[in-house]
Amino acid sequence: xxxxxxxxxxxxxxxxxxxxxxxxxxxxxxxxxxxxxxxxxxxxxxxxxxxxxxxxxxxxxxxxxxxxxxxxxxxxxxxxxxxxxxxxxxxxxxxxxxxxxxxxxxxxxxxxxxxxxxxxxxxxxxxxxxxxxxxxxxxxxxxxxxxxxxxxxxxxxxxxxxxxxxxxxxxxxxxxxxxxxxxxxxxxxxxxxxxxxxxxxxxxxxxxxxxxxxxxxxxxxxxxxxxxxxxxxxxxxxxxxxxxxxxxxxxxxxxxxxxxxxxxxxxxxxxxxxxxxxxxxxxxxxxxxxxxxxxxxxxxxxxxxxxxxxxxxxxxxxxxxxxxxxxxxxxxxxxxxxxxxxxxxxxxxxxxxxxxxxxx
Amino acid sequence: xxxxxxxxxxxxxxxxxxxxxxxxxxxxxxxxxxxxxxxxxxxxxxxxxxxxxxxxxxxxxxxxxxxxxxxxxxxxxxxxxxxxxxxxxxxxxxxxxxxxxxxxxxxxxxxxxxxxxxxxxxxxxxxxxxxxxxxxxxxxxxxxxxxxxxxxxxxxxxxxxxxxxxxxxxxxxxxxxxxxxxxxxxxxxxxxxxxxxxxxxxxxxxxxxxxxxxxxxxxxxxxxxxxxxxxxxxx
Numbered sequence: 001x002x003x004x005x006x007x008x009x010x011x012x013x014x015x016x017x018x019x020x021x022x023x024x025x026x027x028x029x030x031x032x033x034x035x036x037x038x039x040x041x042x043x044x045x046x047x048x049x050x051x052x053x054x055x056x057x058x059x060x061x062x063x064x065x066x067x068x069x070x071x072x073x074x075x076x077x078x079x080x081x082x083x084x085x086x087x088x089x090x091x092x093x094x095x096x097x098x099x100x101x102x103x104x105x106x107x108x109x110x111x112x113x114x115x116x117x118x119x120x121x122x123x124x125x126x127x128x129x130x131x132x133x134x135x136x137x138x139x140x141x142x143x144x145x146x147x148x149x150x151x152x153x154x155x156x157x158x159x160x161x162x163x164x165x166x167x168x169x170x171x172x173x174x175x176x177x178x179x180x181x182x183x184x185x186x187x188x189x190x191x192x193x194x195x196x197x198x199x200x201x202x203x204x205x206x207x208x209x210x211x212x213x214x215x216x217x218x219x220x221x222x223x224x225x226x227x228x229x230x231x232x233x234x235x236x237x238x239x240x241x242x243x244x245x246x247x248x249x250x251x252x253x254x255x256x257x258x259x260x261x262x263x264x265x266x267x268x269x270x271x272x273x274x275x276x277x278x279x280x281x282x283x284x285x286x287x288x289x290x291x292x293x294x295x296x297x298x299x300x301x302x303x304x305x306x307x308x309x310x311x312x313x314x315x316x317x318x319x320x321x322x323x324x325x326x327x328x329x330x331x332x333x334x335x336x337x338x339x340x341x342x343x344x345x346x347x348x349x350x351x352x353x354x355x356x357x358x359x360x
Numbered sequence: 361x362x363x364x365x366x367x368x369x370x371x372x373x374x375x376x377x378x379x380x381x382x383x384x385x386x387x388x389x390x391x392x393x394x395x396x397x398x399x400x401x402x403x404x405x406x407x408x409x410x411x412x413x414x415x416x417x418x419x420x421x422x423x424x425x426x427x428x429x430x431x432x433x434x435x436x437x438x439x440x441x442x443x444x445x446x447x448x449x450x451x452x453x454x455x456x457x458x459x460x461x462x463x464x465x466x467x468x469x470x471x472x473x474x475x476x477x478x479x480x481x482x483x484x485x486x487x488x489x490x491x492x493x494x495x496x497x498x499x500x501x502x503x504x505x506x507x508x509x510x511x512x513x514x515x516x517x518x519x520x521x522x523x524x525x526x527x528x529x530x531x532x533x534x535x536x537x538x539x540x541x542x543x544x545x546x547x548x549x550x551x552x553x554x555x556x557x558x559x560x561x562x563x564x565x566x567x568x569x570x571x572x573x574x575x576x577x578x579x580x581x582x583x584x585x586x587x588x589x590x591x592x593x594x595x
Contacts, residue, residue, distance in 0.1 A: 103544070111555070137545040 020119070024079035026240050027287070030231035031086050034283060037227035038090065041148040041220035043162035045094025048172055050086055052098060056105035057085035064114040080119045084108050087127040087287060091280065091327070092134070093145050095163060095171040100141050104130040124334045125294045131327040147186040148220025150213030186210060189218025190279045190323040193270045201264035201271070217277035225282040232286025241290040244299055248306030249285045249313070250276060256314040269318040281313070284326035294330075296337045301344040309333050364489055371493025378501035378557075379564050383470035387461045388502060389553040393513065396520050398506030399499070400454045404443045404462060406495025409471050411439040413491030416479040432475045433466070440465045454523040470498060501560065508556050513548035515541030 038046040061081035065072040088108055092101065108130035116122045135142045149162055163171055163180050170177035187195070192208050205211045210219045217225070236243055257275040262268050275281065280288075289295060289309055296305035309329045316325030377383045387405070391397045415435045423431045444462045447455040455462065465471070474494050479487040511517055515537040522530035535541075546552045 133546050133551075136549065136551075137547075138542060139545075140542075 020078050020080065023240055023292075024083045026235060026238055027083050028079065028086060030235045030240075031090065031228075031287065033227040033231045034090060034224060035086075037224045038094070041150065041223060042094045042146045043149070044165050044168045045096075045146060045163070045171075046090060048168055049092055049094060049096060049101065050089035052101045052172070053085040053089035053092075053105055054082055056102055057081045057088070057109050060105055060109040061114070064110055065118075068114065068118075070118070075118065078119065081109060081113075084113070084126045088130055090283065090287075091127060091131050093142060095144070095146060095168055097141060097175055098172050100134060100138060103137075104134050107133045120293055122293055123338075125288060125291050125330055128288060128327045128330045128334075132331055135322070135327070144185050145188050146184055147210070148213070151186075151209055151219040152184075154212035155209055188279065188323060189214070189221055189274070190270075190317065192218075193274065194317070194323050196266060196268075198266045200266050201268050217274045221279065222277045225277040228282040228286060232282065235286060235290075241292070242299070242302065244302035245289045245295060245306035245309075246285040248303045249289050249310035250281070252307040252310030253281065253314050254310075256311060260314075260318060269314075275314065275317070279317075279324035280326040284309075284313070284330065288326060288330050294334045294337065296340040296344070298341055298344045298346055300346070301337075301340040304340050304344065305333055305337060308336070363486060367486065367490050368493045371490065371495075371497040372500070373497070373564075376497045376501065376564070377470035377473075377494055378498050379561050381470065381473070383473060384468040384498060385557075387464060387468065388498075388505065388557065389550060391458055391461050392502055392505040392509055392553060392556075393548050394510040394520065395503060395506045395518055396454065396523050397457060398502040400447070400451065400524055401458055401461060401465075402495075402499030402502040404447060404458075405465055405468060405471070406492070406499055407443050408436060408439045408465050408468075409474060409495040409498075410488055410491035411442075412436045412471055412475055413479040413487040414484060415439070416475040417482060417484050417487035420480045428480060429472075429476070432472055432480075436471050436475065437466050451524055457523070470494065504560060505553065505556050508559075509547045509552055511536055512544045513546075513552065514543050 035046060035050065058076060058081055061076055062072045065075050085105065085108075088104055089101075092104060108126040112124055112126040112129035113119065113122045146162065152161060161181065162184060163177060167177040167180045171180070187210065189210050192204060192210055193201070196204055199207065205214070213219050214222065216222060232246065235241060236246075253275055254272050257270060257272040260269040261271050264271070269275075270278075285306075289306055296302050309326075312329035312332055313325045316322060316328055320328075322328070371377075375381065378385075378388055384405070387401055391401045412432070412435050416432055419431070419435075440463060443465070444455070447458075447462060474490060478490050482490070507517060510519065515535060517534040517536060518532040520530075521532045522528075525532075544552075547556070
């Protein structure tokens, strides 16, 4: 991949960010606000996900580095497996059963990363590969999302609460928690808007409990998205990635959702604000799309790459079978990233306008 | 006899149609969701391969080089149609499950490849044996992929074997992980076929590398110095 040499990210503007180890640690740090928001709104499930994923990912990483005859400790210390574990733990539904996490970590680390040659050689984002494999294989477990704390407290006369830590552990390891009242799971805001059943957006917002505590998007998820936005802005400020891909993704999502908003009729696909702050939008924009290995690397290429992901996210959310689409959109564009780079080769200084790789 | 040994080794391992030549991937990936499907299609392919190899070997001196490929394709198509009718008669349910992939045996490059590369240049018996071994090699790979995908995807092994072997075979089914197994759906879907096939190819290459290494390690070094020609080899 010779084009990687010209303009490879991360761009080391400051000496402190010169190693992948530092970059990975910054990314881990930047996920903290999002993890706090997830735990605040949905209970301890995400934390359990992250702890278990870290354990499994590091074990698989060490075992397969050993099998490949590499220095396991050296490669584990770059924290890339830990970042994959964090991203996967955040992406998976809280209170996912432990075996789901094992399968996910196996696909992320072994199939999507080590089989392709380890860090820097994976054409696909490992966490997203694992997410899609799990979503296709275990649709029941992968669509069991918890109801957020704000909505739960707004429901009067319903005996339901978020799982506490011991109930959460029971859920993860045995699949059911006897002391936990039913009704801690619900359709996510994206799901509710997708299955609008002919109601207008205003009617949905009035009738559906998930919007009881919503300020501008959907219960719980709006705060999670704001938290990931903050984490992403921190990474941008630190120069871990450039603004092109995430901004392009958010802008194209904004434009498309504005185009199909139509004022909130029964055919509306949801307001632009709703799409920007629901599901995995911000998490995807700042933590998945910016993956330096599997994304496009030229500046113009990053704009195209991000914009296409934003468009795909909206198209699948609006007309696809799944309520959210960041994982599918990212994987589809990972396929396209080498082609985007091929056609957006930057002009070398002192040479004529780039021929864009085309033979004239 | 050593020719037959060579043919067996080629068909089953060294030149395996599925793992080395990577021919006939379409049925390989499409119908290996379970053992019974794999076995059904493997047997059908093997029957066509043996039949076409025999026929091509018999006519090899009568057909001119210029029109040999159309002739081979006609022969293969007739054997495929015959096999299809037989399956329709005796294993109707399986015939319906395999559907389009039975007529598609015609397009399996492994069959035309063997007809052109071997049967058109060799006499009857070696050609028939080559067809048998190539078909067997293809079928064994189909079976391995089918077994792995069925175990991972459904948790069972040898389910619905009665489609092929009559009612008494319906009790052959094994439930490996108990009734609570959820099924790893990706294994039954097309990506699973690619993953399992890749895994098998990797295992085969790994075994080959291991054997080569062992052979290199066990090689007896000839004592005494040996002059090395640096200007090329003299034949």
